[in-house]
Amino acid sequence: MAFGPFLLLALMEGLVTAAVLALAAAGLSLVFGVMRVVNVAHGEFYMLGAILAWVVASVVPGPPAVGFVAALVIAPVLVGALAAAADGLILKRLHYDPEATIVATIGLLYMIQQATLSLYGPNANPVPAPFEWRIQLPWFGYSGYKLFVVLAAGVVLLALWIFMRRTKAGLIMRATQVDRTTARSFGINVDLVYMGTFALGAGLAALAGVLIVPIQQAQYLMGGDPLLLSFIVVIIGGLGSLRGTLIAALVIGLSDGTISMFFTPTLAKIIATLLVAMVLVFRPQGLFGARA
């Protein structure tokens, strides 16, 4: 294949990575921004989304699209409910102390991972794409489902932006993010806001897991890479900045896609890590984060 079409293919693959990454990282950024909690278990919510998508797709009868649509709704809701329970049972009891919650979410990571291994097993299972449509370009054919992933992630992120900027709940979350004590003195139940935020963040990760599972396979260790990349994205974009997260996800996703195709995936990770190191040295608050 000539360089031009090969570059186009690499960019399209990168766009898919960026879209899924943006969803997962938006959840991580939201949780840190509002709650100041670094959620090390975030990748496991992504993994649970993928596993639950496989479960739902397996039990729902009919064509793959029916099971997939059901998974798109059920998996984020169930994972969000699990996250809400984890918030009430663990994080709230630690008074959302930043250091203690890091340790607690590491524990949560292992609990979810080992529970999944026990219940689901070590195998990787495929989930069929909801449709098999392919777009035929002059140089190569491309999966219509992958384009759907980009579109779906874009729609969800736009909805998230509208939710945060245009709704009462989003306003309450942003006020809590700025000053939780003052928010309390205006009648905002901060504990409820935190529970909702943690559930929403986990739900976004689970949604990313559902979207990716027809491309990758559902497996209990699949949460590691998205966690690492999500941290890279939110550090570069600025912890707590949704806009920064989206831009950084695009940069990292596209560079990951192109470098992986032209060279190796390992080189892509090395460059992303170097980029994080440079950001931490020269602009520790991230490209769009507020200085502490």
Place this chain on the structure above:
Amino acid sequence: MALEVVSLSSGYGPITVLHGVSFRAEPGRVSCIMGRNGAGKSTLLKCLMGLVPARSGTITLNGVALHGLPAHEVPRRGIAYVPQGRRLFGPLTVAENLAIGGLVTGNRPETLHRVLTLFPRLRERLTQTAATLSGGEQQMLAIARALCLDPRVLLLDEPTEGLQPSMIALIQEAIVVLKARGVAVVLVEQRVDAVLKLADRVAFMVSGRIVEDRDVSGLRADADAFRTYVGV
């Protein structure tokens, strides 16, 4: 709606800041609390808002207990708070700050209209972020945000601190209007001239205790009280 505090004790961790404070705020009256730095004035207001838990004593509004309520329930009872240093939601716009103020009352348009009539300058700044306002405008917004709650009791912690005279006059006028509307105002203030102009009663705090609680008319000719308890 009288706010009544009886034998209130409170503090932070092992430190007790308030020692058996008793205090009363009446509707349509300005009750002022004065004292040196560290006397416990701000802690008293935080304790009334439930932001610092009461260890003993009672806080009631028209006989209904407020002590022990979670902090987010206190404003639902009609108590609004303007903290020291304003503590605005800086990245949010003026309109959004006011919307947060009116959350518990459902953001009634008539309340917002009344608040913006009191502070017309804010009407021109509705889409501006709070952090970009001048100091005086920020203080107006802090008070306006609290008024969006349509409070029966308003707690103000040094609202004129660091402001230029024209802004101080505007804020004092606003307090007079609120008093006329029957709001019980609790004012923590260090400026003697402001206290003499606005207050009906003055309580002096020393080391977490109210040592004297007097009608302001008796204080006009008694500069010694201010010198003794406030150092001015």
